[in-house]
Amino acid sequence: MKSHAHVVLALLALVTGTFAAIAGTAAPPPAADEVSATELAQWIRDRQPGLLVVDVRSAEAFDRDRLPGARLLADIDANALRSADTVIVYADARADAAVLRGMSNVPRVLRLHGGMAAWNEEVLFPVLRADASARQQRDFATRALLSRYFGGSPQLLDPGASPTRGRSRRGC
Amino acid sequence: MSAPLIGDDSLGASLSAAVALGAGFGFALERAGLGSARKLIGQFYGRDLAVMKVMFSALIVAMLGVFWLSRFGLLDLGAVYVPLTYLWPQLFGALLFGAGLVVAGLCPGTACVAAATGRVDGMFVVLGFLAGMVGVGLLLDGFAVFYESGAHGAWTLPELTGLPYGAVVAAVVVLALAAFAGAEWIERRVR
Amino acid sequence: MSRQRTPRAYADPYLAGAGLGLVLLAAFVLVGRGLGASGAFASTAAGAVAAIAPERAAASPLFSHYLDGQGPWLEWLSFELAGVLLGAWISAALAGRLLMTVERPVALARGSRLAFAFGGGVAMAAGAALARGCTSGQALTGGALLSVGGWLFLCVAFAAAHALAPLVRRLWT
16 A cells, blocks of 8 residues: 555655664774774874784885884784784775784784775874864864874865865766 | 776766666656656645655655665765755756746756657757757856856765764655655645 | 557656665666766757867866766766656656647647747756756755755755746646
8 A cells, every 4th residue: 555655665764864863974884893093093192002003015015104103914923913912904995804814813903994095084184174164173173183193284175176076077 | 895886987887877777767757747747837836746755755765875875885975976066056056947947847857758758848848958058058158257156065964064974864854754744734735 | 559548647756756766876876976967968068069169168167067078979967868768758658658749738828838848948957057957966866965055956946946936827727
């Protein structure tokens, strides 16, 4: 019956909408074995003991650019891995889960959610829109502080002048 | 994140998808009767609010789908094209568009639906729209500053309000459901 | 073949709308963009003008957008609109609603109806050009993606149409 279908659809919309409000952000949350770039930055800044940051990329990539205090996987011996309290593994974007299998005897291994890319985007070069409200500017101040601590620079975005979000040449 | 599935480099796949998606679009519009100017215009005389019902139903289904696919890591929202905001041209343009809509009885999309099903008035809306594009395109370089004014790029309601994305989604759902209830009440009154 | 005399009733608007929403969602998932209509017309206009007066076309902020990239004749929206024509025809054929006619109120002459259709189309084109989209591209697609401009367009266009409706009642009764 059509009215039954309407009620079902309306309820579906209401329920999924309510859960959306509860979820808050549309970004996928870090998995159980992941840590966000922002949280890792806070751990490093607060000098959390026993933290070992491991770069699983090539030596060339490591030489070009790396997280503060990070060490290349190839250069670490098994003892250092075992004696660390928390091992953070990162790659360019998503650290391959296969790498983690090689560390099954390490107590606590976490992957950096979004990898090097997320570190650059979230921590080093956070972006503030020029049309942000006063409250959004205030909330941005903490991220700006964190960025400068690690030698990054907060970015001010002029939304009218920047390239579009999503792929380049589009229209309606 | 797997979607969007077809990349910029796959032109053939992209254009094939365009035809298929368009066919779904046209089919749904015709099913709902929005290829009929007389049915469509009923919206603005409070007789038949199908336009609003179709628009908001489609909007919330797609909006909820986008939110949850993104949340589950199945859709990369950052790679989806968000229509740009140009406050002043869009404000003025919307006024012009609304005026034209209530005179023509069809918008460009529904005019194509009407034309495809034999409605000559739809064909004339299409011709007028095309002629208008030629004319405005030629005249627009005299208004270039206005045309680019109020540029805010890909600006979304969550960014404008500072509210979380999901909160705005929920608010829109509530707004839509309230609008549906209102529409049913209005239509019952007319009958 | 005799034409089916009793066309089938229209589908429920909520269900048809939900179906349309799924098509829109499929567009986001497949190609990372939503639906639209006015862009196809702008692109075709750009291509036509460029063929006749290329410098004028390049100077237009509207046309120049469609002249780079793949060019005006490979515009995604144009292919999408071709699909719209096809899908609409199929739906109407299945429902017995294919009919060559001028939809108009009885009291309005055919010529007048067609003139208003054309004139309304011109006005809508001006509006869509300025707004970078129409009800499909800005209101529907932009709305679903929570675009500020999309919601602005949705609200203002419908408010304007509602406000003007009493003044043009003669056209529809």
